[in-house]
Amino acid sequence: MSLLDKLFRRRTDGPPPGAMREDWDRRAREDYKLHIATGHAATEEAFRASGDKDLDEVILDGIALAREASALEIGCGVGRLLCPLSDRIAAAHGVDISTVMIERSKEFCASHPKVQTHLTDGSLAVFPEGSLDFVYSFIVFQHIPSREAIARYVREAALVLKPGGLLRYQVDGRDRGAHTPDTYDGVTFTPKEARALAVEAGLEIVEDWGAATHYHRITARKTGSEALASLAPHVWDRAFLDDLLSREGVATASPGDVVAGRVPLKDALRPLESRLAKASNEEFVKAAFRALLLREGDAAGVAYHLSILDGGFEDRGALIDTVLTSRDFKELVRPWDVPLPWPVKLRLAEVSRSNRLLDLTEAVASGLSNLSASGAVDRAFRLVLGRRPDDAARAHHESLVAASPLGRRLVVRELLASTEAQRDPGRLSPARVDVLRQLLESSRDEGDEAFLERAYLGVLGRAADPEGRAWHLGRLVSGQTDRSGVLADFVAAAA
Ligand SMILES: C[S@@+](CC[C@H](N)C(=O)[O-])C[C@H]1O[C@@H](n2cnc3c(N)ncnc32)[C@H](O)[C@@H]1O
Numbered sequence: 001m002s003l004l005d006k007l008f009r010r011r012t013d014g015p016p017p018g019a020m021r022e023d024w025d026r027r028a029r030e031d032y033k034l035h036i037a038t039g040h041a042a043t044e045e046a047f048r049a050s051g052d053k054d055l056d057e058v059i060l061d062g063i064a065l066a067r068e069a070s071a072l073e074i075g076c077g078v079g080r081l082l083c084p085l086s087d088r089i090a091a092a093h094g095v096d097i098s099t100v101m102i103e104r105s106k107e108f109c110a111s112h113p114k115v116q117t118h119l120t121d122g123s124l125a126v127f128p129e130g131s132l133d134f135v136y137s138f139i140v141f142q143h144i145p146s147r148e149a150i151a152r153y154v155r156e157a158a159l160v161l162k163p164g165g166l167l168r169y170q171v172d173g174r175d176r177g178a179h180t181p182d183t184y185d186g187v188t189f190t191p192k193e194a195r196a197l198a199v200e201a202g203l204e205i206v207e208d209w210g211a212a213t214h215y216h217r218i219t220a221r222k223t224g225s226e227a228l229a230s231l232a233p234h235v236w237d238r239a240f241l242d243d244l245l246s247r248e249g250v251a252t253a254s255p256g257d258v259v260a261g262r263v264p265l266k267d268a269l270r271p272l273e274s275r276l277a278k279a280s281n282e283e284f285v286k287a288a289f290r291a292l293l294l295r296e297g298d299a300a301g302v303a304y305h306l307s308i309l310d311g312g313f314e315d316r317g318a319l320i321d322t323v324l325t326s327r328d329f330k331e332l333v334r335p336w337d338v339p340l341p342w343p344v345k346l347r348l349a350e351v352s353r354s355n356r357l358l359d360l361t362e363a364v365a366s367g368l369s370n371l372s373a374s375g376a377v378d379r380a381f382r383l384v385l386g387r388r389p390d391d392a393a394r395a396h397h398e399s400l401v402a403a404s405p406l407g408r409r410l411v412v413r414e415l416l417a418s419t420e421a422q423r424d425p426g427r428l429s430p431a432r433v434d435v436l437r438q439l440l441e442s443s444r445d446e447g448d449e450a451f452l453e454r455a456y457l458g459v460l461g462r463a464a465d466p467e468g469r470a471w472h473l474g475r476l477v478s479g480q481t482d483r484s485g486v487l488a489d490f491v492a493a494a495a
Helices: 003-011 018-036 044-059 082-086 099-108 147-160 191-200 238-249 255-259 270-275 281-293 299-310 316-324 327-333 342-347 357-366 373-385 391-403 407-417 430-442 448-460 466-477 483-494
Strands: 063-065 070-074 091-096 115-119 132-137 161-171 204-209 216-221 229-231
Touching (some): 044 082, 044 327, 063 132, 070 147, 099 115, 132 147, 147 161, 147 191, 161 191, 161 229, 191 204, 191 216, 238 255, 238 270, 238 327, 281 316, 299 316, 357 373, 357 407, 373 391, 373 407, 391 407, 430 448
Parallel strands (some): 070 091, 070 132, 091 115
Antiparallel strands (some): 204 216
16 A cells, blocks of 8 residues: 555545434443443443453453553443453553543543543544554444444554554444444444455454354454464364254254355354244243353353343344353354463373364363263363362363263363463473473382472472472372372472
């Protein structure tokens, strides 16, 4: 793009703020919490907590930002997402069309000095080109009645991103028939149109999730590699997808069509809603949880969704959209394929050489098929986490095994994706991991005491002190950890 072209595009006038500003000013004065996060508006605490959760589960889902990174939110409201984001990075900017939202944001974010909010008339011109690592927009474009206004934000976001920077935006992807967009129910986008926004701005789409739902989310990258933002790779878990479509899709589409993006998953699952047409709201919520997440909904989750349905805030299609675009569902069907850290790799070396989520899931789950529910849970815990489950974890995981033929696989996936399994006690070179593997192998036929002596010498470079030896021995004997766990503790201590 030529410099003139760039200048011209940055000066292009979009639709005037007019009604968008007036209406959102009024809503901000009325009750900003309610209009921003319906369902989490009862207290300031609940409202702030919803920001923490959405930041983790939606905005940064699969995205890593360096501490020095700077980000921009389009349609930031009072800064519900910016405050927690600013705790993780160097600068968290926001723009909003509403004067009142921006005024309120100064107060709401007063204790977060790295947040800076600005009034906009529909442009991002206040930011220098190539200056930001990450730009995002969530539950905003769905309220904009003009396609051009949205396309302009996406185009300008592409300009203000650094090379390699990421843009994540959400649009309303529902088919709403004939509907006149306004400043609450804005324009909607077919899957193709939603993608075209990024492509026409010169960005490459790197993730596409929730097509045809209320929360169609596109993540796109600007060419280059300067930015301090990255997206984890993701894979389809065909076992879950195939099972889901064979149970609930009633052959509306093949899994291949869904994987190739020819049919949105939402469309393939439409029979689910018809199947439950006669159910009460409560039955509907519970059945939707069971069908899509393969588990009973937790009491708080069911109560929340029920209050939204009973209160008439959303319809059943919107509830399905919420579950389909939740992190839990995405993790099930299309998980992030982040390599597991070395302690898990070490622990599982006998069942698989790989450290990828799906390879390890297959390898561990294949050894569980003939075991009872409780035996399968024990073995999965021992293999993946190197310890016994506590009572609460055992009850939860046994219920997963009982709930579905894929239950054993689900237990393994949950454990592999847990924070405990993902914790990296310190990066190690493959050569160093090999040394640890040899240490484990050479002490295989020895007792725990002899293993501990070797571990102390091999990792900490000294003989075991009696207190330390007794502590680690106690944990090994009681099943709170295994030998790989001890090595991980030692490596962390030595780091
Ligand atoms: C539902 S709130 C979401 C706020 C924030 N994204 C969050 O999740 O906390 C929608 C926000 O979009 C803003 N908004 C509406 N139209 C806009 C536009 N054309 N440009 C920028 N912001 C807009 C509103 O003022 C409001 O603050």
